Amino acid sequence: xxxxxxxxxxxxxxxxxxxxxxxxxxxxxxxxxxxxxxxxxxxxxxxxxxxxxxxxxxxxxxxxxxxxxxxxxxxxxxxxxxxxxxxxxxxxxxxxxxxxxxxxxxxxxxxxxxxxxxxxxxxxxxxxxxxxxxxxxxxxxxxxxxxxxxxxxxxxxxxxxxxxxxxxxxxxxxxxxxxxxxxxxxxxxxxxxxxxxxxxxxxxxxxxxxxxxxxxxxxxxxxxxxxxxxxxxxxxxxxxxxxxxxxxxxxxxxxxxxxxxxxxxx
Amino acid sequence: xxxxxxxxxxxxxxxxxxxxxxxxxxxxxxxxxxxxxxxxxxxxxxxxxxxxxxxxxxxxxxxxxxxxxxxxxxxxxxxxxxxxxxxxxxxxxxxxxxxxxxxxxxxxxxxxxxxxxxxxxxxxxxxxxxxxxxxxxxxxxxxxxxxxxxxxxxxxxxxxxxxxxxxxxxxxxxxxxxxxxxxxxxxxxxxxxxxxxxxxxxxxxxxxxxxxxxxxxxxxxxxxxxxxxxxxxxxxxxxxxxxxxxxxxxxxxxxxxxxxxxxxxxxxxxxxxxxxxxxxxxxxxxxxxxxxxxxxxxxxxxxxxxxxxxxxxxxxxxxxxxxxxxxxxxxxxxxxxxxxxxxxxxxxxxxxxxxxxx
Numbered sequence: 001x002x003x004x005x006x007x008x009x010x011x012x013x014x015x016x017x018x019x020x021x022x023x024x025x026x027x028x029x030x031x032x033x034x035x036x037x038x039x040x041x042x043x044x045x046x047x048x049x050x051x052x053x054x055x056x057x058x059x060x061x062x063x064x065x066x067x068x069x070x071x072x073x074x075x076x077x078x079x080x081x082x083x084x085x086x087x088x089x090x091x092x093x094x095x096x097x098x099x100x101x102x103x104x105x106x107x108x109x110x111x112x113x114x115x116x117x118x119x120x121x122x123x124x125x126x127x128x129x130x131x132x133x134x135x136x137x138x139x140x141x142x143x144x145x146x147x148x149x150x151x152x153x154x155x156x157x158x159x160x161x162x163x164x165x166x167x168x169x170x171x172x173x174x175x176x177x178x179x180x181x182x183x184x185x186x187x188x189x190x191x192x193x194x195x196x197x198x199x200x201x202x203x204x205x206x207x208x209x210x211x212x213x214x215x216x217x218x219x220x221x222x223x224x225x226x227x228x229x230x231x232x233x234x235x236x237x238x239x240x241x242x243x244x245x246x247x248x249x250x251x252x253x254x255x256x257x258x259x260x261x262x263x264x265x266x
Numbered sequence: 267x268x269x270x271x272x273x274x275x276x277x278x279x280x281x282x283x284x285x286x287x288x289x290x291x292x293x294x295x296x297x298x299x300x301x302x303x304x305x306x307x308x309x310x311x312x313x314x315x316x317x318x319x320x321x322x323x324x325x326x327x328x329x330x331x332x333x334x335x336x337x338x339x340x341x342x343x344x345x346x347x348x349x350x351x352x353x354x355x356x357x358x359x360x361x362x363x364x365x366x367x368x369x370x371x372x373x374x375x376x377x378x379x380x381x382x383x384x385x386x387x388x389x390x391x392x393x394x395x396x397x398x399x400x401x402x403x404x405x406x407x408x409x410x411x412x413x414x415x416x417x418x419x420x421x422x423x424x425x426x427x428x429x430x431x432x433x434x435x436x437x438x439x440x441x442x443x444x445x446x447x448x449x450x451x452x453x454x455x456x457x458x459x460x461x462x463x464x465x466x467x468x469x470x471x472x473x474x475x476x477x478x479x480x481x482x483x484x485x486x487x488x489x490x491x492x493x494x495x496x497x498x499x500x501x502x503x504x505x506x507x508x509x510x511x512x513x514x515x516x517x518x519x520x521x522x523x524x525x526x527x528x529x530x531x532x533x534x535x536x537x538x539x540x541x542x543x544x545x546x547x548x549x550x551x552x553x554x555x556x557x558x559x560x561x562x563x564x565x566x567x568x569x570x571x572x573x574x575x576x577x578x579x580x581x582x583x584x585x586x587x588x589x590x591x592x593x594x595x596x597x598x599x600x601x602x603x604x605x606x607x608x609x610x611x612x613x614x615x616x617x618x619x620x621x622x623x624x
Contacts, residue, residue: 062490063490064486064489064490084489084490084492085489085492085494087490087492088490088491088492089492093491094490096487100484100486100487101483101484101487102479102480102482102483102484102487102488103483103484104479104482104483104548105476105479105480105483109476109479112476113476113477113479113480113488113491114491116473116476116477116480116491116492116493117491117492119473121473123469123474123501126468126469126472126473126474127465127468127469128468129468129471129472133468133472134280134283137279137283137472137473138278138279138280138283141279141283142279145279176491180491180492
C-alpha cells in the first residue's frame with residue numbers, strides 16, 4: 001500500500017473542500033449552499049436525518065452528480081465539478097450504502113478490479129499473458145493479498161460475492177476501495193444493518209486504515225455512538241443545508257442539531 | 267475417486283492463477299487436445315469431419331465471441347450473424363483484391379474489419395441497455411444484411427450474388443476451394459479455434475476481463491472506480507465482433523465453400539445466442555458445450571430416432587430440434603442461467619468428494 005507521506009499534501013492541511021455547493025434535481029433542492037473541508041489524515045463524519053443530502057454530497061465529491069453551483073477543491077485544484085474518472089485517478093475511492101459489489105465475481109476478482117487503474121499493460125500483452133502482463137498481475141496480487149489479510153477475508157477469496165452474507169459483503173467492498181490505495185476514502189454507511197460485533201470489527205478496520213495507511217476518511221453513519229467515537233470532526237446536514245460543523249462534543253451540544261434529530265415543539 | 271487434488275499445493279501466485287490449477291484437469295485438457303488434433307482427423311469419416319466437427323468448432327468460436335459481449339460484459343446483441351457476415355465478406359474482398367497474400371492472413375485480418383463495424387454499432391451501448399440495446403443491434407443485423415444483398419461490389423459483381431471461395435493452399439495442401447480435404451480444413455479450423463480460445467481465456471482472466479465483468483455487474487461502481495464505461499463497452503464490442511468475424515470468414519471459406527447473404531440472417535444470430543444461453547453466460551467452456559449441443563442436435567437426432575426404430579424425415583427432425591432447443595433455452599433461463607458450464611462445474615465438485623460427501 002501507499003506510503004503515508006507520498007502525497008504532496010501534509011497531514012493537517014486541507015485535502016478537499018467544497019464551497020457553496022448547491023445541487024438540485026429539477027425542482028427538488030438536494031443540497032443548498034453547503035461548504036466544508038476535509039483535512040488530510042482526519043476522519044470526517046457527515047451526519048443528518050434521512051434525506052438530508054449526505055449521500056448526494058458524496059456523489060458530488062466523487063463526480064457522480066454535478067452541482068449547479070459551488071466549487072470543489074481537491075488537492076489544491078479548484079473545479080466546478082468532479083468527473084468520476086478524475087476523482088478515481090486523483091485518489092478518491094468509495095463504498096456504497098447499498099452494497100455495490102460485482103456480484104458475479106469472486107472476492108479476489110472484486111478486489112483485483114479495484115486495482116484496474118494502476119495496471120498498465122495493454123490488450124496485446126493481456127492477450128499473450130506470458131511475461132509482462134503476468135508479472136504485473138502477480139505484483140498486484142501481492143497488494144491484494146495484503147488487503148485480504150488485513151480485512152481477514154482469506155477464507156472467502158474464491159467465493160462469488162453474491163453468495164456472501166451482508167456483513168462480509170460490506171467488508172469486501174471496503175477491500176475493493178482500499179485496493180485503489182485512495183488518499184480520500186468515502187464510506188457511505190459502512191455499518192448499516194450490522195450487529196454489534198460486526199460494527200465493532202468495522203470500526204476497527206476504519207481506525208486501522210486511518211492510522212496505518214494515513215488514509216483520510218469521510219464517512220456517513222447513523223449510529224451516533226460510532227460517529228462520536230471515530231470522527232475527529234463532524235458536519236451535520238439537514239434538509240440539504242449545513243446546520244453544524246465541529247468536533248463531536250461541540251456538535252452534540254449544538255441546539256440546531258438536537259432540534260433536527262429530536263424535532264422542535266411548536 | 268481419481269479426481270483428487272489432495273497433496274497438490276500451490277506455492278506461488280503464478281501457480282494459483284493458471285487456468286487449470288488441478289493436475290488431473292491439465293492431463294485432461296492435453297488428452298482432449300491430442301484426440302482433437304490427431305485421433306479425430308485420422309479416424310473419423312469425411313462426413314463426421316465436414317458436417318459435424320468443422321461447423322461445431324466454427325460456431326464455438328462465434329459463441330465465444332458473443333459470450334464476450336453478452337456473458338462477460340452483459341450487453342445483449344442480436345447482430346452476431348451480421349458481424350459474422352462482415353468477416354466473411356471482408357475476407358472475400360481482401361483475398362480477391364490481394365490474392366498474393368496468404369488466405370489465413372485474410373481470415374484473421376477480416377476480424378479487424380468486423381471489429382471496426384462492431385465498434386460503430388456498439389456506440390449506442392453507452393446510453394441504452396438490455397432489450398433496447400438488443401433492438402439497436404437488431405438494426406445492425408438488418409442494415410448489414412441489406413448491404414450484403416444490395417451492394418454487388420462486395421461480391422465482385424458476381425451474377426450469382428454469392429461469395430465464391432477461391433482455391434488456396436497452405437504448404438502445398440489445398441485448404442480452401444473444392445479440392446480441400448475435410449482433414450486439411452479441420453486442422454486449420456481447429457488450430458485457429460484453439461489459439462483464439464487460449465487468447466480469449468487470457469483476456470477474460472486479466473485486467474480487461476475484470477473490467478468487462480465489473481461493467482456487467484455494477485456499472486455505477488465500475489465508473490466510480492475509474493473504469494471508462496464507453497471504452498470498456500466498445501472494447502467488448504470490438505473483441506466480440508473480431509471473434510464473430512473470424513468465425514464468419516471460416517464458415518464460408520473453410521465450410522460452406524460459397525455463401526449468399528441469407529447465410530448471415532437473423533436466424534444465425536439467434537442460433538449463436540441460444541448456444542451462449544444453453545452453454546452458460548460468461549464461460550468459455552460453456553461456449554463449446556452450447557455449440558456442441560445445439561449444433562449436433564439436428565444431426566444426431568434423426569440417427570438416434572432411426573436407431574430406436576422410429577425413422578423420421580429430416581424436416582421433422584428439424585422441427586423437433588426447434589422444439590427441443592426452445593424448451594432447453596426456457597429450462598436454462600429459469601433453472602440454471604449459467605448453463606451447461608455450471609452443471610459441469612457442479613458435477614466436478616461432486617466428483618471431488620465422491621464417494622464420501624462429507
